[in-house]
Each structure stands twice: as C-alpha cells, then as structure tokens.
Amino acid sequence: GENVEQHPSTLSVQEGDSAVIKCTYSDSASNYFPWYKQELGKGPQLIIDIRSNVGEKKDQRIAVTLNKTAKHFSLHITETQPEDSAVYFCAASSNDYKLSFGAGTTVTVRA
Amino acid sequence: DGGITQSPKYLFRKEGQNVTLSCEQNLNHDAMYWYRQDPGQGLRLIYYSQIVNDFQKGDIAEGYSVSREKKESFPLTVTSAQKNPTAFYLCASSNGPSGRRYEQYFGPGTRLTVT
Numbered sequence: 479g480e481n482v483e484q485h486p487s488t489l490s491v492q493e494g495d496s497a498v499i500k501c502t503y504s505d506s507a508s509n510y511f512p513w514y515k516q517e518l519g520k521g522p523q524l525i526i527d528i529r530s531n532v533g534e535k536k537d538q539r540i541a542v543t544l545n546k547t548a549k550h551f552s553l554h555i556t557e558t559q560p561e562d563s564a565v566y567f568c569a570a571s572s573n574d575y576k577l578s579f580g581a582g583t584t585v586t587v588r589a
Numbered sequence: 590d591g592g593i594t595q596s597p598k599y600l601f602r603k604e605g606q607n608v609t610l611s612c613e614q615n616l617n618h619d620a621m622y623w624y625r626q627d628p629g630q631g632l633r634l635i636y637y638s639q640i641v642n643d644f645q646k647g648d649i650a651e652g653y654s655v656s657r658e659k660k661e662s663f664p665l666t667v668t669s670a671q672k673n674p675t676a677f678y679l680c681a682s683s684n685g686p687s688g689r690r691y692e693q694y695f696g697p698g699t700r701l702t703v704t
Contacts, residue, residue: 479648482631484631487629510691512691512692512693514695519698520697520698521593521595521679521681521695521696521697521698522632522679522695523695524692524693524694527691527692529691567631567632569631571691575620575622575637575639575683576634576637576647577632577634577693578631579631579632579633580631581629581630581631582629582630582631
C-alpha cells in the first residue's frame with residue numbers, strides 16, 4: 479500500500495518568516511495530494527490540495543508544489559502568523575476514497 | 590448549518606465493554622469514513638462506506654465494527670476485542686452532489702479513554 483513520509487516532525491519559525499513541510503510518497507499511481515491543518519482538540523481541516531496534472535497551486539499565503547517524477551510534494555506558508563500554529567498533515571491517494579496520511583508536522587510560530 | 594457532528598466529545602469506558610461512537614452528517618455526502626489518531630502518528634483508516642448499506646475495511650479494522658443504514662449516519666462500535674482502544678476517533682465524509690469524491694471533511698472527533 480501507499481506509504482507517506484513527512485518532514486520535519488516539528489518546525490519553529492519567527493512570525494513573518496516562511497515555513498516549508500515536505501512529504502514523499504511511494505505509490506506512483508497516487509494522483510491526489512491534500513494538506514490538512516489540525517488545531518488542538520479539533521478535527522483536521524482541508525486547507526489546500528493538488529492533483530497530479532498540476533505542478534503548483536496557490537491560495538493566498540499557502541502554496542503546494544508537486545514533483546511526480548521524484549514522488550514528493552511540499553506545503554509552503556509565507557508571512558507566517560501566530561494563527562498558523564497547528565499540526566499539519568499531508569496525504570496521498572490513488573483512488574477516490576482511501577487517503578494515506580503522513581505522521582504530521584507541529585508548526586509553532588514565534589511572535 | 591451544514592457539517593459533521595460527532596458525539597460525545599469525551600467518552601470513558603471500562604475495559605471489556607463495547608462502546609459506540611456517533612457520526613452524523615448533513616452535507617448530503619455519499620461516502621463516510623472512520624479514522625483513528627494516536628499521538629505522533631498520522632490518521633489511520635478503520636472503515637469506510639461509499640454508499641448506504643455498504644462498507645469496507647480500512648487498514649486497522651480488527652476490533653471495530655460499523656453500520657450504514659442511513660446516508661447521514663455512520664456509527665462505529667469499538668469492541669472488547671480491540672487491544673488498545675484509547676485514542677482520538679475522527680469521522681469524515683466526501684463525495685457530495687458536485688461529485689468531488691476526493692475531498693474529505695472531518696468532524697470534531699471523539700476522545701475515547703478505556704481503563
């Protein structure tokens with residue numbers, strides 16, 4: 479089955495700086511890559527996703543890039559703010575229903 | 590106000606007892622899912638259902654059971670056969686009328702503690 483690895487496990491950045499989280503996947507058939515943000519005690523929230531026919535997607539301060547050849551994708555958060563502090567999960571899917579998740583990255587934005 | 594509700598938020602049980610976690614959605618989604626989340630790990634799929642009266646095992650189905658009698662509801666039973674039931678349980682749904690099958694939306698979760 480699909481195996482998704484996520485790095486780093488923790489990330490501390492100064493407010494206003496950028497944060498980058500990287501994920502690799504093993505199944506070359508994977509074609510959907512969402513990113514979720516989870517705040518303490520809450521369910522994950524879908525923040526951005528990308529499909530395999532697109533190399534990059536941007537939504538305000540967040541962007542995701544995909545390199546299908548290398549089988550890795552990344553989340554970029556620019557101009558970080560305290561409210562960006564959370565746990566971020568990447569995931570990958572090769573069909574309509576099953577998502578395989580990375581282990582998560584705890585992001586702390588220092589004021 | 591559309592969304593996914595899970596109840597209760599916190600649940601405590603004694604070892605050896607079965608317990609059922611509730612998940613309801615009013616998003617008109619066809620597919621529903623149950624995940625388990627443990628500290629330091631990603632979400633792991635327990636069961637999923639693509640349509641009413643049908644469901645499939647995920648990666649860690651042993652010790653769990655589900656039913657899907659209504660489109661809106663997908664309850665999860667944690668049986669006494671589950672070796673380590675203490676965890677945060679998340680329900681999700683996808684495949685709305687727009688046909689966006691990939692996008693999964695999560696409920697707020699139920700934290701189950703078994704002692």
